[in-house]
Amino acid sequence: MHLETENSIEHFSVETRARNRFRKLLDRFATVVVTTGGLAVIIGILGLLVLFLAVIAPLWQKAEVKIIARVPVAKLFEEKPETILGLGCEEYQQVGFVMNSAGTVQFFDLPTFSRLQNFTPPLAPGTRIVSAQLHQDEKTFALGTSQGEVLFGAIDYRAAFEEARRIFNPTVSFAVTIRLDSSKQALSQLTFAGSPSENFFAAGLTADARLVFYRSETATSLFGSGEVKEDRHTLSDLPGEPTALLAEKSLQHLFVGYANGMLHKYKVDALGTPQLAEQVQATDSKITRLGFLIGERSLVVCDERGRVEVWFSAFDESEAGPPKLRKAHTLASHHSEVSSFAASQRNRTFFTGSDDGEVILHYSTNARTLYQNKLSETAFTAIAMAPKGDGALLLDAQQNLFHLTLDNPHPETSGAAFFSKIWNEGYAKPEYVWQSSGGTDDFEPKSLSENLVFV
Numbered sequence: 001m002h003l004e005t006e007n008s009i010e011h012f013s014v015e016t017r018a019r020n021r022f023r024k025l026l027d028r029f030a031t032v033v034v035t036t037g038g039l040a041v042i043i044g045i046l047g048l049l050v051l052f053l054a055v056i057a058p059l060w061q062k063a064e065v066k067i068i069a070r071v072p073v074a075k076l077f078e079e080k081p082e083t084i085l086g087l088g089c090e091e092y093q094q095v096g097f098v099m100n101s102a103g104t105v106q107f108f109d110l111p112t113f114s115r116l117q118n119f120t121p122p123l124a125p126g127t128r129i130v131s132a133q134l135h136q137d138e139k140t141f142a143l144g145t146s147q148g149e150v151l152f153g154a155i156d157y158r159a160a161f162e163e164a165r166r167i168f169n170p171t172v173s174f175a176v177t178i179r180l181d182s183s184k185q186a187l188s189q190l191t192f193a194g195s196p197s198e199n200f201f202a203a204g205l206t207a208d209a210r211l212v213f214y215r216s217e218t219a220t221s222l223f224g225s226g227e228v229k230e231d232r233h234t235l236s237d238l239p240g241e242p243t244a245l246l247a248e249k250s251l252q253h254l255f256v257g258y259a260n261g262m263l264h265k266y267k268v269d270a271l272g273t274p275q276l277a278e279q280v281q282a283t284d285s286k287i288t289r290l291g292f293l294i295g296e297r298s299l300v301v302c303d304e305r306g307r308v309e310v311w312f313s314a315f316d317e318s319e320a321g322p323p324k325l326r327k328a329h330t331l332a333s334h335h336s337e338v339s340s341f342a343a344s345q346r347n348r349t350f351f352t353g354s355d356d357g358e359v360i361l362h363y364s365t366n367a368r369t370l371y372q373n374k375l376s377e378t379a380f381t382a383i384a385m386a387p388k389g390d391g392a393l394l395l396d397a398q399q400n401l402f403h404l405t406l407d408n409p410h411p412e413t414s415g416a417a418f419f420s421k422i423w424n425e426g427y428a429k430p431e432y433v434w435q436s437s438g439g440t441d442d443f444e445p446k447s448l449s450e451n452l453v454f455v
Helices: 002-060 415-419
Strands: 064-072 084-089 095-100 105-109 114-119 129-135 140-145 149-156 159-162 165-168 171-174 187-194 200-206 211-221 224-235 242-247 253-258 262-267 275-281 287-292 299-303 308-314 324-331 338-343 349-354 358-363 368-374 380-385 391-396 400-407
Touching: 084 129, 084 380, 084 391, 095 129, 114 171, 129 187, 140 187, 149 187, 149 200, 187 242, 200 242, 242 287, 253 287, 275 324, 287 338, 299 338, 299 349, 349 380, 349 391
Parallel strands: 338 380
Antiparallel strands: 064 400, 084 095, 095 105, 105 114, 129 140, 140 149, 149 171, 159 165, 187 200, 200 211, 211 224, 242 253, 253 262, 262 275, 287 299, 299 308, 308 324, 338 349, 349 358, 358 368, 380 391, 391 400
């Protein structure tokens, strides 16, 4: 009996040890499985994080700008070139043009800088071109003469396909010369809007610091154009020396910047004397450049101290009274006077160039500096961005022409855009809003808001 009990105990101990070993084996296996699974989850999460960072990394990169060529403008002319007043190119950056003080529009093959066609307007003997403004998106321009006249022109690149190749045959058409100043003084500053064949507005600054205005309205019907009404006015009692002019393409308003930093907004939407709609002290130094961003709701104001600011019409924070011009963004400054400006036709990117040869590429909405570099030892006198925003032409005071390529896929993204308040066009104040795109390129990317106002 005693022996049987001992055998039973021994058998039970063997079974217990076997079960314990199996249990420990299961515990070890479970530990390995749980640990491996946990590590796999952690590695998976880290992998997703790395993938996410890799995907969004391009959003934080600045624009990539490369200089393709730097060529003297003299290469484009058989004789010594006149002063270059404007330049530009078509959307594929195959054909460019420069416009000089003789009124000649010289086209050239942009990749090789070889001469193509040129066109010269019919100017009276002794007449020179002293000012110019170009609307790159509409391919139109106006030239101010030494005799107080305005010459309107339009560019047509005439693209066609031959054997699967895009061929250009550019041409320029000139309209009838318009007398802007009856005293025949040179127009040192000029701005325009519209077309002489429809409704047209032009404003110029004369040698004796008068602002002269011209507006025409053409009645139209089912049978074509009819009566043309013209109106001319002069403003001589000004608060300072005008230094920059800019007319809205909608023919609604004219902006005038002064040497004392004052900014005037005139209402010019109808025949009659332009009415002062608003005035602000935009800066404490001379305004050197005025420019619109796409949509013409944001006005870029540049001064002789190198400052670059963006203004637009908006209610004050109490939303009392009508919308007024307000300074919304202060962007990267130059070290000297801002001498040139060009805006993108695709978004709110724009170039500014200064007297010391520095170029800055800005994005308005988030005040982001996309590119900044000193490319020349002299001032940049003219800049034109390619219609697709993927390139630019720049001209310095030594008459060197720069061709740049631009890779700028995500200018609207930044830490400020994602994590702080942004002041969008028409809003009364900065707010936490975000929308990556709008109905058209003219509208600033943002979310919809009841406070959105277009003026």
